[in-house]
Amino acid sequence: MNETNNTGVLKQIPVFYTPKMVANFSSFSPSAGKPARVVGAWQRLGLPIEIIDFEPVSADQFKMVHNPGYVDRVLSCEVNNGFKNKLPEVAASLHYTSGSMLAAAREAIRNGRVASAPCSGFHHARFFSGFGFCTFNGLMVTAMVLKAEGLVDQVGILDFDMHDGDGTEELILQHHAESWVEHYTAGREYEAAFQADDFLSRIRERVEEMRDCDVILYQAGADPHINDPFGGFLTTEQLRERDRLVFEAAHSLGIPIAWNLAGGYQEDKGGGIQAVLDIHNNTMIECVAVYQEQG
Numbered sequence: 001m002n003e004t005n006n007t008g009v010l011k012q013i014p015v016f017y018t019p020k021m022v023a024n025f026s027s028f029s030p031s032a033g034k035p036a037r038v039v040g041a042w043q044r045l046g047l048p049i050e051i052i053d054f055e056p057v058s059a060d061q062f063k064m065v066h067n068p069g070y071v072d073r074v075l076s077c078e079v080n081n082g083f084k085n086k087l088p089e090v091a092a093s094l095h096y097t098s099g100s101m102l103a104a105a106r107e108a109i110r111n112g113r114v115a116s117a118p119c120s121g122f123h124h125a126r127f128f129s130g131f132g133f134c135t136f137n138g139l140m141v142t143a144m145v146l147k148a149e150g151l152v153d154q155v156g157i158l159d160f161d162m163h164d165g166d167g168t169e170e171l172i173l174q175h176h177a178e179s180w181v182e183h184y185t186a187g188r189e190y191e192a193a194f195q196a197d198d199f200l201s202r203i204r205e206r207v208e209e210m211r212d213c214d215v216i217l218y219q220a221g222a223d224p225h226i227n228d229p230f231g232g233f234l235t236t237e238q239l240r241e242r243d244r245l246v247f248e249a250a251h252s253l254g255i256p257i258a259w260n261l262a263g264g265y266q267e268d269k270g271g272g273i274q275a276v277l278d279i280h281n282n283t284m285i286e287c288v289a290v291y292q293e294q295g
């Protein structure tokens with residue numbers, strides 16, 4: 001496990017990745033295949049990351065958040081998952097995408113700083129159903145499991161994906177978690193380029209509103225990009241500034257933060273996703289800059 005050195009600096013950013021998170025199939029969303037491509041890009045850049053294996057989330061843990069019948073029928077491929085198919089490889093990967101988020105949150109709490117979960121597909125998932133490439137809500141699964149284990153009193157969910165975290169919001173109400181889950185979803189307020197400066201200028205206060213949380217779960221979505229087919233209002237450089245501001249605020253306030261990839265749908269003519277990789281690369285570069293250089 002990643003250790004800090006005697007000056008308290010994280011030597012490497014912990015990344016909770018396994019190939020079992022990846023389901024390769026044809027979908028408009030590259031999300032299911034994205035973890036491998038993103039982790040590969042980070043490794044090619046020589047970024048100081050440590051790949052760590054982790055336990056999958058169990059069906060019973062999904063049932064702490066979702067309707068038990070929905071969980072069983074998705075996992076047995078009887079009803080559509082969030083990608084609108086019933087593929088067993090997607091069902092199998094779901095234990096690991098949520099597992100990555102849960103493991104990263106545990107590690108961020110343990111090291112007191114940061115960990116990365118290179119996964120997607122959470123915030124539109126509701127109690128009875130999935131939607132928009134989201135099947136189970138790994139954000140709320142993480143919050144509920146950590147709460148049940150007594151590892152947290154309060155959890156922050158900072159959702160800077162392009163889209164409204166409507167599934168998260170429904171689940172907070174379903175489970176009467178309004179008092180202990182602090183949820184902010186930018187997708188409810190921001191959609192156009194003229195709002196970019198306002199968005200960036202308010203990031204510090206968004207994080208400060210989570211100062212009483214034991215961990216922040218941060219959705220560092222790539223789909224707010226202005227060229228995203230489902231976006232967007234920020235340039236690549238503004239997205240990088242977003243991530244720097246989030247990490248600097250969480251670091252200076254001493255709030256552990258576990259972050260994931262969330263959405264991002266730009267494709268090259270050849271089917272590559274370099275524009276999306278550039279955004280996720282920048283997130284890790286800013287994470288390293290804050291946590292490795294500032295301790």
Ligand SMILES: [Zn+2]
Pocket residue numbers: 161162163221223262263264
């Ligand atoms: Zn999105």
